[in-house]
Amino acid sequence: KQWYQRRVAITAGDWQNTFRFYDRDNSGSIDQNELQTAIASFGYRLSPKFFALLMNKFDRTGSRTISFDDFIQCCVLIQTLSAAFQRKDTNRNGWIQINYEEFMELVFSTKI
Numbered sequence: 001k002q003w004y005q006r007r008v009a010i011t012a013g014d015w016q017n018t019f020r021f022y023d024r025d026n027s028g029s030i031d032q033n034e035l036q037t038a039i040a041s042f043g044y045r046l047s048p049k050f051f052a053l054l055m056n057k058f059d060r061t062g063s064r065t066i067s068f069d070d071f072i073q074c075c076v077l078i079q080t081l082s083a084a085f086q087r088k089d090t091n092r093n094g095w096i097q098i099n100y101e102e103f104m105e106l107v108f109s110t111k112i
Contacts, residue, residue: 029065
């Protein structure tokens, strides 16, 4: 199964509604398990190890949670980089073969 499923459009409203749904205590933040479930609800299938990496990047307070603003930044980054990857994934199998310079071009030509 592919690590991503194509979605027509994920809007800021979708992100906000999803965040609110998983922020059950209305604290304004979600933990790693909630993040993983929220991101999966958009069709992304990624490992717990990857979500630990996201938490390290977007948990700006060291509370082992991420705020709504950081969740939005995380979603924008995932969606943007996934779209760039999909352009190279011509077989739609979740694999691409690129060299270092092509990788750098992919990342730096992506508007985030």
